[in-house]
Amino acid sequence: MKLHQLSLFLENKPRQLRVPSKVLAAAGVDILTLALADTQQFGILRLIVQDWEKARQVLEQAGCVVNVTEVVAIEVPDRPGGLDQILAVVEEADLNIEYMYSFTFHRGDRAILVIRFEDGDAAIAALQANGINVIESVELFKQAKA
Amino acid sequence: MICSQSHESWNDLPGGFHPASTPDYLPLPQLRDLQLRRLQATVRRAYDHVELFRTRMRERGITADDVRGLEDVARLPFMDKLDLRDTYPFGLFASPMSEIVRLHASSGTTGKPIVVAYTSEDLHVWASVMVRTFAACGLHRGDIVQNAYGYGLFTGGLGAHYGAEALGATVIPISGGNSARQIMVMKDFGVTAICSTPSYFLHLIEQAESMGMPLRDLPLRAGIFGAEPWTEAMRQRIEDAAGIKAYDIYGLSEIIGPGVASACCAQHGLHIFEDHFLPEIVDPVTGQVRPDGTAGELVLTTLSKRAMPIIRYRTHDITSIVTEPCPCGRTIRRIHRIGHRTDDMLIIRGVNVFPSQIEEALLAVEGTLPHYQIILTREKGLDQMEVQVEVTSEVFSDKIRSLENLQNALSHSIERTLNIRARVRLVEPQTIERSAGKAKRVIDKRELS
Known part of the structure; x- marks a missing residue:
């Protein structure tokens, strides 16, 4: 129901992103999506990958600090008002969003929102009660992407 | 026991x-008696064989015979590292080389080593x-x-x-x-x-x-x-x-x-x-x-x-x-x-600071973090202290807010301990240099005259 997201601590300076990217490439880990949050001093790279356990292992071996969090991925129609429809449910259920990122596909008419809720279980219940499609596994995530 | x-x-x-x-x-x-007898013998030996010591004793008008009790140690002249440097390499030896079986020396980061x-x-x-x-x-x-x-x-x-x-x-x-x-x-x-x-x-x-x-x-x-x-x-x-x-x-x-x-x-x-x-x-x-x-x-x-x-x-x-x-x-x-x-006391904006106080302040914050380095710079005539602290998986969260809270907690803890403000900078693991010997805790980039 919830997906495992890997978060990496990065210092905010040139070439830092290349380290995890190289490690994942060498291990043949498929990155499904990512987002980079930054502050003046440091950044957090958030990743959803095909095999999160393997990814965590190789990243930690390479000396990265990795945190695993559960996030909720939901499918939304890729049209005006798509996001607002979701946020209406979130507001109605009084859910707190820590952060989110989204992306669309090259074909098709859907987008995916990845959201870190303060209370993931409550969020899933509320979203599903309102007929919103919560992506249940990385595999389905991939199919949606294809 | x-x-x-x-x-x-x-x-x-x-x-x-x-x-x-x-x-x-x-x-x-029994211990005090042993100490006194050994002190007397040591002073005698140094007086007889080490010129620097004999000269300083004479300047004070005392001889080896003036050590009658343990408290008389306070009448003897001090020695410090400079004396070892000044007499480099063998000037403080009280034995002939034929009786000396081993020499060691300090790393000598400043000038001549001591032997x-x-x-x-x-x-x-x-x-x-x-x-x-x-x-x-x-x-x-x-x-x-x-x-x-x-x-x-x-x-x-x-x-x-x-x-x-x-x-x-x-x-x-x-x-x-x-x-x-x-x-x-x-x-x-x-x-x-x-x-x-x-x-x-x-x-x-x-x-x-x-x-x-x-x-x-x-x-x-x-x-x-x-x-x-x-x-x-x-x-x-x-x-x-x-x-x-x-x-x-x-x-x-x-x-x-x-x-x-x-x-x-x-x-x-x-x-x-x-x-x-x-x-x-x-x-x-x-x-x-x-x-x-x-x-x-x-x-x-x-x-x-x-x-x-x-x-x-x-x-x-x-x-x-x-x-x-x-x-x-x-x-x-x-x-x-x-x-x-x-001599590892730092003077930062007029305040006396020891690296160990910073270590204590860092360790006072839950879940942190023994690898740190203090970097001192001077901006517009004012000392700036940055404390770099390595992030570990115990304290790392995916939320920026939590990391900023950590930074603030560390920086407040330092300020509480030292009464001066420090910029805390979280850095990636293994980025602070490790040595096989003594840790380098302070990098002072201030140009002190």
Whole structure:
């Protein structure tokens, strides 16, 4: 129901992103999506990958600090008002969003929102009660992407 | 005696060393009498053979005969590191080279190194105080000791080596460096005790984690750590992280090397082997002797060194002598852990700051973080202090807010402790330089005139 997201601590300076990217490439880990949050001093790279356990292992071996969090991925129609429809449910259920990122596909008419809720279980219940499609596994995530 | 349990095992070991047979437990009158006789002999020896000492005694109008009681040590002139530099290389030797069997030297980061010398009797004393050190740390025959102090001119490696051998332990003379090999040896040889600097051992804890063999899963049970100042909070953090007992030892090459003082099972202060090294605490500015229990600069006089008797040596280490008797039963006095040195004091915006205070402030924040470095710069005439702290998986969260909270908590903790503001910067793991020897805690980029 919830997906495992890997978060990496990065210092905010040139070439830092290349380290995890190289490690994942060498291990043949498929990155499904990512987002980079930054502050003046440091950044957090958030990743959803095909095999999160393997990814965590190789990243930690390479000396990265990795945190695993559960996030909720939901499918939304890729049209005006798509996001607002979701946020209406979130507001109605009084859910707190820590952060989110989204992306669309090259074909098709859907987008995916990845959201870190303060209370993931409550969020899933509320979203599903309102007929919103919560992506249940990385595999389905991939199919949606294809 | 709270050590009694560990003592029982001594009796089962034929030929094993029993710590209760050492001068650690001498009745005080007997100890003071021994100290006085040795002090008189040392002063006589230095007066007869060391020109610098004789000249200074004459300037004060005193001779070796004026030492009639232990308190007369306060009448003798001080020595400090400069004297060793000025007489480089052999000017303070009291023995002819034909009797000197070993030379060591300091790393000499500033100018000429200092040279220290040992006769074979001196080496015997050195090994005996290291045996007493290891015994106080609960080691015995049958222990497998990985000696990760550097071998060479530095006194740490060979000092610990011969002491552990004389104890009857099995010594692995691995020296410092090559952390992956250190962990492999520790595991494959079933190492039970390690000697290193505390900062290098922290590095080994991480190395072991990354190799998938955390130290707490290995037979290692004791660490004998010295050669750099560290805090009690750091000691406890090491014990928790590695599942070992961490013991603090103290020594300096000028006096003998490691083996001047050692923690015991009570883990409260370090016993000075005062039958060989007479401690005093003095006011660092005036040089006036301070009573036991008062903080000040530690001054040491060697009582049995032959090749190079050192009288009233200014160590620059700040501590105090513990006044209560130790629950372990040793009669030799203890000094409190050396938190800082008079010469590692930083003056930041007019405030006196010791790196150890910053370490304590960092460790006061939950879940942090022993790897840090202090970087001092000057911007528009004003000192700026940045403290870089490595992020670990225990404290890392995927939320920026949590990391910013951590930064703020660290920075407030420093401000509370020191009353000055510091910029805390979180950095990636393994980005602060690790050394196999003493940690470099401060990078001062200010151009001080």
